[in-house]
Amino acid sequence: xxxxxxxxxxxxxxxxxxxxxxxxxxxxxxxxxxxxxxxxxxxxxxxxxxxxxxxxxxxxxxxxxxxxxxxxxxxxxxxxxxxxxxxxxxxxxxxxxxxxxxxxxxxxxxxxxxxxxxxxxxxxxxxxxxxxxxxxxxxxxxxxxxxxxxxxxxxxxxxxxxxxxxxxxxxxxxxxxxxxxxxxxxxxxxxxxxxxxxxxxxxxxxxxxxxxxxxxxxxxxxxxxxxxxxxxxxxxxxxxxxxxxxxxxxxxxxxxxxxxxxxxxxxxxxxxxxxxxxxxxxxxxxxxxxxxxxxxxxxxxxxxxxxxxxxxxxxxxxxxxxxxxxxxxxxxxxxxxxxxxxxxxxxxxxxxxxxxxxxxxxxxxxxxxxxxxxxxxxxxxxxxxxxxxxxxxxxxxxxxxxxxxxxxxxxxxxxxxxxxxxxxxxxxxxxxxxxxxxxxxxxxxxxxxxxxxxxxxxxxxxxxxxxxxxxxxxxxxxxxxxxxxxxxxxxxxxxxxxxxxxxxxxxxxxxxxxxxxxxxxxxxxxxxxxxxxxxxxxxx
Numbered sequence: 001x002x003x004x005x006x007x008x009x010x011x012x013x014x015x016x017x018x019x020x021x022x023x024x025x026x027x028x029x030x031x032x033x034x035x036x037x038x039x040x041x042x043x044x045x046x047x048x049x050x051x052x053x054x055x056x057x058x059x060x061x062x063x064x065x066x067x068x069x070x071x072x073x074x075x076x077x078x079x080x081x082x083x084x085x086x087x088x089x090x091x092x093x094x095x096x097x098x099x100x101x102x103x104x105x106x107x108x109x110x111x112x113x114x115x116x117x118x119x120x121x122x123x124x125x126x127x128x129x130x131x132x133x134x135x136x137x138x139x140x141x142x143x144x145x146x147x148x149x150x151x152x153x154x155x156x157x158x159x160x161x162x163x164x165x166x167x168x169x170x171x172x173x174x175x176x177x178x179x180x181x182x183x184x185x186x187x188x189x190x191x192x193x194x195x196x197x198x199x200x201x202x203x204x205x206x207x208x209x210x211x212x213x214x215x216x217x218x219x220x221x222x223x224x225x226x227x228x229x230x231x232x233x234x235x236x237x238x239x240x241x242x243x244x245x246x247x248x249x250x251x252x253x254x255x256x257x258x259x260x261x262x263x264x265x266x267x268x269x270x271x272x273x274x275x276x277x278x279x280x281x282x283x284x285x286x287x288x289x290x291x292x293x294x295x296x297x298x299x300x301x302x303x304x305x306x307x308x309x310x311x312x313x314x315x316x317x318x319x320x321x322x323x324x325x326x327x328x329x330x331x332x333x334x335x336x337x338x339x340x341x342x343x344x345x346x347x348x349x350x351x352x353x354x355x356x357x358x359x360x361x362x363x364x365x366x367x368x369x370x371x372x373x374x375x376x377x378x379x380x381x382x383x384x385x386x387x388x389x390x391x392x393x394x395x396x397x398x399x400x401x402x403x404x405x406x407x408x409x410x411x412x413x414x415x416x417x418x419x420x421x422x423x424x425x426x427x428x429x430x431x432x433x434x435x436x437x438x439x440x441x442x443x444x445x446x447x448x449x450x451x452x453x454x455x456x457x458x459x460x461x462x463x464x465x466x467x468x469x470x471x472x473x474x475x476x477x478x479x480x481x482x483x484x485x486x487x488x489x490x491x492x493x494x495x496x497x498x499x500x501x502x503x504x505x506x507x508x509x510x511x512x513x514x515x516x517x518x519x520x521x522x523x524x525x526x527x528x529x530x531x532x533x534x535x536x537x538x539x540x
Contacts, residue, residue, distance in 0.1 A: 264360045
């Protein structure tokens with residue numbers, strides 16, 4: 001659900017994140033780097049006049065507006081033949097162009113090719129260039145909700161036009177099949193659940209359909225599947241640091257910060273988040289993490305494994321390994337194994353991201369400047385943070401017990417403070433003291449189900465704990481009407497990526513794609529019967 005940025009794409013980060021520093025561009029997804037690799041002009045942009053408020057009778061949105069905004073979309077008709085379906089790729093928490101690969105080589109291309117379909121990307125409201133207002137004040141963000149977003153999807157399916165296509169492709173007369181991954185996966189699932197009389201089907205990949213306030217399980221796959229000598233070293237170092245914090249040994253804390261070159265960070269939480277960046281700092285990932293691993297090297301990164309290789313380097317220089325005993329007087333003489341390696345990696349890889357800015361500033365790794373967050377400039381970061389603060393939650397925190405890869409100073413209050421600072425009470429809208437999870441979980445949570453809703457996950461995904469195939473979920477059984485699939489050894493919506501040759505893909509991804517093709521073909525075989533039962537019901 002929230003997000004990360006590839007180290008190789010820091011220039012892109014600056015462009016999309018507007019006034020937010022690079023390390024604060026966050027999202028459950030990780031698509032920003034893709035935009036850098038693709039032509040921004042591969043598809044022509046089109047717009048639809050979308051109602052800002054789909055719910056004129058809901059007091060939640062009072063005072064209401066009848067205004068519209070221009071919502072951007074892109075489509076590919078190169079595989080389309082009359083009678084084929086429309087595949088709607090839900091844009092999620094990024095711009096439309098950053099999803100182009102899905103039309104070119106990814107899941108939408110795969111499905112278009114298999115079924116003579118047309119593919120379209122709809123940019124989410126409050127992302128890319130699809131902002132209802134020129135700024136994003138608390139009042140102006142009132143319409144950034146899950147129910148308004150999924151209503152956009154249904155409205156679009158009924159009213160969209162495709163220049164150059166003579167046929168009317170509107171729903172429900174044409175089969176519309178949605179696809180989304182991560183947050184967009186949840187929005188796909190919710191759309192099918194809520195508007196199944198208009199939207200024929202959907203594939204929700206790594207769909208974070210359940211939410212919680214605190215989500216320490218984000219780090220569970222790393223604990224379980226990452227190189228265990230790396231994991232053990234970091235767990236032990238964090239335990240020793242937390243012991244210093246618990247006993248209020250200020251001198252030892254400052255010495256520990258200095259080892260990383262971060263003694264200027266006065267807030268222990270800012271420091272703890274910064275050294276967690278290679279793993280995935282709460283809400284912030286300026287470098288590649290476990291989440292950015294991918295079977296397709298064009299879209300993934302091996303930086304996490306490079307990080308672990310550095311942490312466990314047995315051939316480090318003597319001046320680096322000497323750091324392991326620098327703080328032994330605070331740990332009963334025991335070494336802080338691989339601390340030197342860990343600190344060296346942070347100094348060489350993380351610190352340069354600030355490009356000379358003061359370490360404790362919001363241009364670098366400090367987060368305690370309250371006025372900074374009140375900037376109302378439209379940006380990915382601000383939109384995503386608002387949704388997190390109001391409905392989505394899932395704050396990344398250290399676990400209440402057991403080993404931890406991040407310091408236990410990182411708890412709910414750390415993320416919640418940014419919400420308070422960023423979104424002061426408006427004239428008619430205010431954020432809750434903590435996210436109202438009911439709005440999100442009302443659609444079914446981890447047990448969501450709807451006809452022709454396929455739920456597909458990866459078992460090493462950091463977001464698996466809030467997906468359909470969570471380790472805490474009951475046994476799952478697949479049927480043609482309610483398909484489900486758990487990909488062994490796969491991460492965050494790995495099925496969305498392709499290479500334009502399914503048979504040449506790695507085994508588990510290939511079989512997942514073939515399953516998705518079979519699933520959709522089975523659905524399409526029942527479309528005429530379904531259509532006969534719903535034609536005439538075009539109301540949202």
